[in-house]
Amino acid sequence: MPKLSWWKFLTIAIMFYVAWMGFMGKVPRLPILNETVRNLYFHVPMWFGMILIFLASAWYSIQYLRTGNLDHDVRAGTHAEIGIVFGLLGITTGMVWARFTWGEYWSNDPKQNASAVGLMIYMGYLLLRGSVSSVRDRARIASVYNIFAFAVLIPLIYILPRYTDSLHPGNGGNPGFNPYDQARHMRPVFYPAVLGWTLVGFWLANLLVRYKIIKNNYLSQ
C-alpha cells in the first residue's frame, strides 16, 4: 500500500470533523437564515478553496514562464480545472441557499456576478488550452493568459463588490457570518472547514497532475 503524506491524513481527519460538526454541531438561531447557516461550512470554503487553487494555478504559470518546464504547465492547467469544479460547487450551493433566504436563485448580487465572471474567465482559459495543438505553444500562450486573467480576477472579486451593497450575510446590515455575529461555537468549525476543503482541492489536483505527467511520459516514449 502506498504511503500517504502527513497532510492527507490531516485532510481526512479535518473532513470527518467538519462533516460531523457541520450537521450535528450547535448553530445560533438567526432570523431568515435558521438552519441554512450551516452552509457556512460548505459553501463559503468553496470560494476560499477556489481562490487559493487559482492562485496556485497562476503561480505554476509564472514558474513555467521562468523555467520552461512543461510539468509546471500541466500543474497550472489541472489546478484551473479543479478551481472550476470548486467554483461550480460554490455557485450551486450558493444558489440553492439563496433561493430559500433571498427568494431567488439569482439576485444580481455583486459577489454572485464576480464569481460567474471568474468561472467564465477560467473556462476561457481551458478553451484556449484546447485550441492550440503544439505543446510548447500551448504552454506559453496559456500561461500568459492565466497570469493576466488572475490579475484581473482579484480586483473583481475583492474590490468591486465593495462598491455596492451585497445581499450576502454580514454586508449592508444583514445578519450573518461576520466576525461579530459569528457565534463562538461556529468559528472552530468554520476555519477547519476552509482548511479542509482547500486541502481536498489540492489533493484532487495532486492526483490528476501525477496521472497526467505519467501519461505524458508514457506517450512520449
Place this chain on the structure above:
Amino acid sequence: MCQFAGLNPESGPVLEQIRAILFKDFRVEFRQRVLTATLLLFVASSCFTVYQVYFIGRARVTPLVWNSVFWIMVLFSSFQVVGRTFSRELNQEFWYYTFVVKAELLILSKLIYHFLMLNVAALLVWIFLSTFFKNPVQDVGLFWITVELGCLGFSSALTLVSAIASKAGKNSVLLPVLGFPLLIPILIVVIRLSITALDTLDWGVAWQNIFTLCGLDAIMIGLSFILFPYLWRH
C-alpha cells in the same frame, strides 16, 4: 518592406521606435482604409439599428438607457478595432519583426494605436447617438475623462488578449470569449463613473471611481508590458 525603413532596433531612442511603428500602422491604415471604413459603417449601422429597435419598440430612452447604449456600442466597437491588427505581425511578417523591434515596444505602440482608434470609435458613437437620441450628458468633461480612461482600459486588456488569440490561431473565435470577461471589471467602474457624469453631481463622488479605473488600467498595461515578450518568443 520599404515602408518599415524607419525601424531600427540597435540605434534610436525608444520614443523614436514607437513613433516609427505607429506611423507605419497608420500609413498601412491610410492606404487600405478598410478598418476605418468598417469602423465608421459598423458604428453608423449599429447606432441606427438601436435607434430603430427603441423607436419601433416604443421604449423611452432615459439618460441611464442612453448611457448603457453608449457603452455597449463602445464595447463592441473595441472588438472591431482590435480584431485583426496582430495578424500581420504574428504570422506573415513575424520573422521580420523579431529582427527589427523589441517586443515591449511593439505591444506599447499597438496599445497606443488601439487606444487612438478606439477614441475615434467612441467619438463616432457619441456623434451618432447624439443625433438619433437627445444627448443627456450634463458634465461633458467628466464624461470624456471616463471615456478616455475606459478606452485605455479596453485597449490595454484587448491588445494582449488579441495577441494571445492570434498566437493560438483562432483570433475571431477566441477574442470575444477571452476578452468579454476580462472587460467586465473596467466596464462596471466605467458605467458607474459615467452615471455620475449624467447629472452634475459634485466630483467628490467621482474621484474614488477615477482612482480605481486608473489602478485597473495600470495593472493591465503593466502586465501586458511584462507578459508580451514571453508570448513573442519562439
